[in-house]
Amino acid sequence: xxxxxDRFLWAEKAIYPLATFRVVFGxxxxxxxxxxxxxxxxxxxxxxxxxxxxxxxxxxxxxxxPFWMHFLHWVLLVSAILVALGLFYRVAIVILFFVFTYLxxxxxxxxLNHYYFMSLVAGLMMFIPANRWFSLDVLRGLKVKxxxxxxxxxxxxxxxxLILYCYAGLAKINEPWLLEALPLKIWxxxxxxxxxxGSFFAHPMTPYVFSWTGMLYDTFIVFFLMYRPTRLVAYFxxxxxxxxxxxxxxxxxxxxxxxxxxxxxxxxxxxxxxxNLVRSFGSSQVEVEDKLNSKxxxxxxxxxxxxxxxxxxxxxxxxxxxxxxxxxxxxPWRYLLHPGSLFWREEGYRFSWRVMLMEKAGTATFFVKDGxxxxxxxxxxxxxLNPHQEKQMAFQPDMILQYAHFLGNYYHQKGVENPEVxxxxxxxxxAKPSQLLIDPSVDLMNIKDGWLRKGWLLSxxxxxxx
Amino acid sequence: MKKLLPLVLIxxxxxxxxxxxxxxxxxxxxxxxxxxxxDFIRPAYxxxxxxxxxxxxxxxxxxxxxxxxxxxxxxxxxVTPYNFGPAEEDVLVKSLTEEIATFPVDITLIxxxxxxxxxxxxDFRRDSRGxxxxxxxxxxxxxxxxxxxxxxxxxxxxxxLERVSEVDSRWENYKNEFILNDGTSAGSSTxxxxxxxxxxxxGLKNFKIGLPLGLRPGQTSAVQSNVEARFSGYSLDxxxxxxxTLVSIWNGSPQKGFKAYLNSVEGGEALILSAEEQIQAVxxxxxxxxxSDFSESNLDQNPNLIILHTELxxxxxxxxxxxxxxxxxxxxxxxxxxx
Numbered sequence: 001x002x003x004x005x006d007r008f009l010w011a012e013k014a015i016y017p018l019a020t021f022r023v024v025f026g027x028x029x030x031x032x033x034x035x036x037x038x039x040x041x042x043x044x045x046x047x048x049x050x051x052x053x054x055x056x057x058x059x060x061x062x063x064x065x066p067f068w069m070h071f072l073h074w075v076l077l078v079s080a081i082l083v084a085l086g087l088f089y090r091v092a093i094v095i096l097f098f099v100f101t102y103l104x105x106x107x108x109x110x111x112l113n114h115y116y117f118m119s120l121v122a123g124l125m126m127f128i129p130a131n132r133w134f135s136l137d138v139l140r141g142l143k144v145k146x147x148x149x150x151x152x153x154x155x156x157x158x159x160x161x162l163i164l165y166c167y168a169g170l171a172k173i174n175e176p177w178l179l180e181a182l183p184l185k186i187w188x189x190x191x192x193x194x195x196x197x198g199s200f201f202a203h204p205m206t207p208y209v210f211s212w213t214g215m216l217y218d219t220f221i222v223f224f225l226m227y228r229p230t231r232l233v234a235y236f237x238x239x240x241x242x243x244x245x246x247x248x249x250x251x252x253x254x255x256x257x258x259x260x261x262x263x264x265x266x267x268x269x270x271x272x273x274x275x276n277l278v279r280s281f282g283s284s285q286v287e288v289e290d291k292l293n294s295k296x297x298x299x300x301x302x303x304x305x306x307x308x309x310x311x312x313x314x315x316x317x318x319x320x321x322x323x324x325x326x327x328x329x330x331x332p333w334r335y336l337l338h339p340g341s342l343f344w345r346e347e348g349y350r351f352s353w354r355v356m357l358m359e360k361a362g363t364a365t366f367f368v369k370d371g372x373x374x375x376x377x378x379x380x381x382x383x384x385l386n387p388h389q390e391k392q393m394a395f396q397p398d399m400i401l402q403y404a405h406f407l408g409n410y411y412h413q414k415g416v417e418n419p420e421v422x423x424x425x426x427x428x429x430x431a432k433p434s435q436l437l438i439d440p441s442v443d444l445m446n447i448k449d450g451w452l453r454k455g456w457l458l459s460x461x462x463x464x465x466x
Numbered sequence: 467m468k469k470l471l472p473l474v475l476i477x478x479x480x481x482x483x484x485x486x487x488x489x490x491x492x493x494x495x496x497x498x499x500x501x502x503x504x505d506f507i508r509p510a511y512x513x514x515x516x517x518x519x520x521x522x523x524x525x526x527x528x529x530x531x532x533x534x535x536x537x538x539x540x541x542x543x544x545v546t547p548y549n550f551g552p553a554e555e556d557v558l559v560k561s562l563t564e565e566i567a568t569f570p571v572d573i574t575l576i577x578x579x580x581x582x583x584x585x586x587x588x589d590f591r592r593d594s595r596g597x598x599x600x601x602x603x604x605x606x607x608x609x610x611x612x613x614x615x616x617x618x619x620x621x622x623x624x625x626x627l628e629r630v631s632e633v634d635s636r637w638e639n640y641k642n643e644f645i646l647n648d649g650t651s652a653g654s655s656t657x658x659x660x661x662x663x664x665x666x667x668x669g670l671k672n673f674k675i676g677l678p679l680g681l682r683p684g685q686t687s688a689v690q691s692n693v694e695a696r697f698s699g700y701s702l703d704x705x706x707x708x709x710x711t712l713v714s715i716w717n718g719s720p721q722k723g724f725k726a727y728l729n730s731v732e733g734g735e736a737l738i739l740s741a742e743e744q745i746q747a748v749x750x751x752x753x754x755x756x757x758s759d760f761s762e763s764n765l766d767q768n769p770n771l772i773i774l775h776t777e778l779x780x781x782x783x784x785x786x787x788x789x790x791x792x793x794x795x796x797x798x799x800x801x802x803x804x805x
Binding site for chain 1: 682740792794
């Protein structure tokens, strides 16, 4: 075990896949940011907003004035491009991580597993010298060139991709997904007007085929990508799968993201080949990498200690990396600590790679009562939330509670004394008739959110007995 | 993976039979959109235009004008849920409903504008123009006797007619685009039609019943000045018509509307049953109301209207979340990314 860990983390490996990953990651971040800005989402998400939903433990993250929200997106764009170029890499990736993560933490309405993934990767990249090869830092002599790197610099990224896919696949092993083809049975017919493929999506068998394919694909694809004989076929599957999913659903840049980052699984020589190709366009004098060009010297992964790192820091780094790996492996399972239907209660739902697993929607009506006069009023959610926020809030218990507290405080300032806030939240799961999520007689002002079981939720009847 | 595939297929086959409901029929969203455009939206705009022209002929005769204004407003209530495409907000111009039917109107401002011969109808003071400004001018005695009232009414009416004609003529070209945009994602015609339907329903509940009744948090009494059509006293008739317009959209043309669409998906029938039961409850609540319920003296804590509001509230979830979930329609306007 010890030697395995040593090899997995500290073996010397060719740096080429890492360099490609850096370029691709930087470009994807840049494109994603530019698209976000172009679509006017800065204003929509961060400027024209009266209330933001917070992540538990990150309530202190606050919105900045509009100018700074726009400015930060430009900073993000520039730092992403610098990361791709490998210019002032360390500074750029640190800025990228903090700015991107800050923007993600502002409003949990916009939580997406892929953004969480991007944030984790950026966080890891801060500690990885991905600019030691194929970078402007090397070209300008800011960084010593190296054709090798510690194995963990690449393996930790591969591990993160494995977790993303495999856990997304495992999450699909549930009754509705596999046996009823839900929610795909609802979503696919809605795409029956797509040219060429439309009638195929509308076929009653298609949701079952898609559900099972999706589950198998997500669970196993990384293993097929890692295994050389199946790699090419697997990557072809990556392209087809994400293209189809991209046509079907509004998921923005993520299909391209997945196609880009899975390139890391290709062989060292493949990476070197395209890097040399680019370089040959860039300068007349092609560097001849004869030592490595011919064979994949490092596929054997001969094990030796990098001289630059002291035994103590290596031990420390090993410990931290193992802790990170353990956290990534275990954290998504925390829902097991909560009895009851995960899909209904969403205790431990986020940060667990549950992607497109269910069709859920709700109508949440809030009532605010003046504790003194007893007069009760009905809230118009549109007064405080944009449609996206209202939609997400209406079926997620922690968001309902946050919004209830916001309403209580807001109307308290408006002169309502000792406000009591109740909600009538009807939620529909996989298009089954809607049910009450929360007891409508409970005063939400008396309830605090936390890691513990949300005892104030009503159970789901039928479907998944709670 | 290859070895697994036959197994999977066999398994799927085994799961398949008797899952599909018998009434499940292929539903064609192109026909659906075409039907709403041809049978509902375009005729509604055309009829509103015609009623407006008739009103301009009758504008100097108070009795006739009042009667015709009522017809115009009924016609308006048949277009108000279609606040998308040519009728939607566009930089400086708000949606058609906001432009021509903002209430309450600002009486002081209207009087001031009449006095100054100010016929500015392009600014953001939508509470000094539109159908409810006309209502004030036609039904309020003090307003009727104002010097310059007739010209202001004429100009106000011209402004409305111009805006409605503009939307109507733009629909001519937009219709094709509307029918061709037959997906279900954000920005599709079905999504736009559905979202505006829900928004209009919530508008009726929140702004025409809830707000004037004083049912908002922090309100301590009813606000009679916020009643729709308070000068003419047709508030109840209009609320009823607004609701019936929404019901007619829910029904659609036989085999071509939202109801037929719902009937084509698993679980749709159950939703139709629940929703229609509640629609009847709302209609019953309307029957129990009286026009006088909206009057100054009866409005506060009015039991009939509170029941009406509650029944409308109970209908909301069927329209707002159950329906969009079943049909897989995007309920946001901009396409936020999912994952």
